[in-house]
Amino acid sequence: MKYLVTGAAGFIGAKVSEVLLKQGHEVVGIDNLNNYYSVALKQARLSPLLQQAHFRFIKLDLADRNAITELFAKEPIQRVIHLGGQAGVRYSLENPLAYADSNLVGYINILEGCRQHKIEHLVYASSSSVYGLNQKMPFATSDATDHPISLYAATKKASELMAHSYSHLYGIPTTGLRFFTVYGPWGRPDMALFKFTKAILAGEAIDVYNYGNLSRDFTYIDDIVEGVIRIQEQIPTANPDWDARHGTPAQSSAPYRVFNIGNGSPVQLMDFIRALEESLGIEAKKNMLEMQAGDVHTTWADTQDLFEAVGYQPKTSVQNGVNAFVSWYRNYYQC
Template sequence: MRVLVTGTAGFIGFHLANALAKRGDEVIGYDNINDYYDVGLKLARLKFAGFSTDEITTNRLITSKTTPNLKFIKADLADKTTLDMLFKEYKFDCVVNLAAQAGVRYSLINPQAYIDSNITGFLNILECCRHNATPNLVYASSSSVYGLNENMPFNTHEAVNHPISLYAASKKSNEMMAHTYSHLFGVPTTGLRFFTVYGPWGRPDMALFLFVDAALKGKSIDVFNHGKMRRDFTYVDDIVKGIIKCVDNPATPNPAWDAKAPDPATSSAAFKIYNIGNNSPVELMEYINAIELKIGREISKNFLPLQAGDVPATFADVSDLVADFEYKPNTSVNDGVAKFIEWYCEFYGVKA
């Protein structure tokens, strides 16, 4: 297959692009390499994938030195001219849109970034898919869309009308925009609501990275909601397996869809929403304990209230992914955390 993966310098996009290329797909990576977090880490991911960082310049398509079927272009989703050029030249079999302005807390500080990337950028992707008859669009949504909902496990067949951050609102907007294009223009779209993804090469603004970084530097960590958070932590390899299932299986219309009792997760159009998570929420303190177990010492903790925009718990009902694709995450928190710490120590040249 010929696949466009946006957000390739990002955490999940990096892992997905490499996995698709490894199995033999022709992959075009796309990323603007913004400075939301350490650009050096993003460039290191690309270097690990075989790209010469000296060759990375805006709007220049380059080829991996180690994986000839993996290419990359530095460009922004707002750059519709470059997107149009790529779509016309490569006629993608599938587009996986993982490029987005991430982060719940940052959306309280810089809301415009979420409109530019998550709304305008996603519209450009939809327009390109529409005008090039792209047979499959898979895109990143988020567990954040569940907002004030406390009915767990979170189920895609229930409405999500109460987001509590602009980031979450932008992701719900993506789902509604996707449905519009599926209905009006026949673009098959699959939205994936990710649940707290972690693992090697992870983002520096995520809890695991922050905790490990502080612990190995002998600093204390901030533990919000006084440690009473529960998250459906999902290891990145398990996430990638789920995404690839959706790459290989475009959404189809639900013949049983009833407009008088509409199911939010399906449609009479080729539209589907899945939760993609571990289906096994873990107490934040247990997550921290997994770090302490690996590094062999206790971490000093600052217990703080719940932050604005955060939810106290997430829990994914992944029964649809299981039923449709036999999806089953199998990486335990202890194993996943240990793998992250091993990567961190090697990458930064430190000892646990």
């Protein structure tokens, strides 16, 4: 099978590409290698992939319509795993236009490529952020997601709506995955675990928002990638019996599905920090701060539908996952 993986130099995209290659598939990876965070880290993720005979990397911006059109025309791509786009909730408060370019314009370019070339299955990254002001726990795909509280979340909600329109109009099978706080080796420097580790090892204080009264459904990278790989094999089909008045919004009469992909077990932020302190053998200095705009108090994934679809069941404990990250961090930065 020949796959297009967007965001191939990213945290999840590089790992997904690695697993696909190990399974014997061919992967075309694209990424614009922007400087939102360290380009050197992105290149380091790509380095082992570039040594694989069945991997080809193209530096390409999703918002470049002509380049995306040319890519689909030249490559006999069968399936697309779309993990590219501008990440980060807080950055969307500072630079909203980056999200419009990448997550909206870039995404429609991918959808058009899938339409024009009859792609078998488009799997794309959504986010737990779409649940916004929802209070009900755990977050279920049957819940409404009409009140996002950041532009990042709004673009992810938009990606689901855009996917549905293409599934409905053109019969393109699409599956959206709402990721819940992914962490682990090779993680992004703008994520809490990376920032905390860097600060603690430098003897600096860490910023703890809402005075530590937050919880997140932390999900280890290997568990996430296993879910992505499993779900891309489950191609949605049209369901003429589905009824918008009674059916879940995670399905449709079109070949369209949306799933949560998370650990299904939220962890208090202070417990997460204690796991990191234990792994490092250092007690963190803490700046206890107010809640930040765009953040939510709790994320908690109901993953029952994903389990029923593909048997998805995360296996990595927070302590083991944090230990793996710390081991990678110390080795990568020689500290």
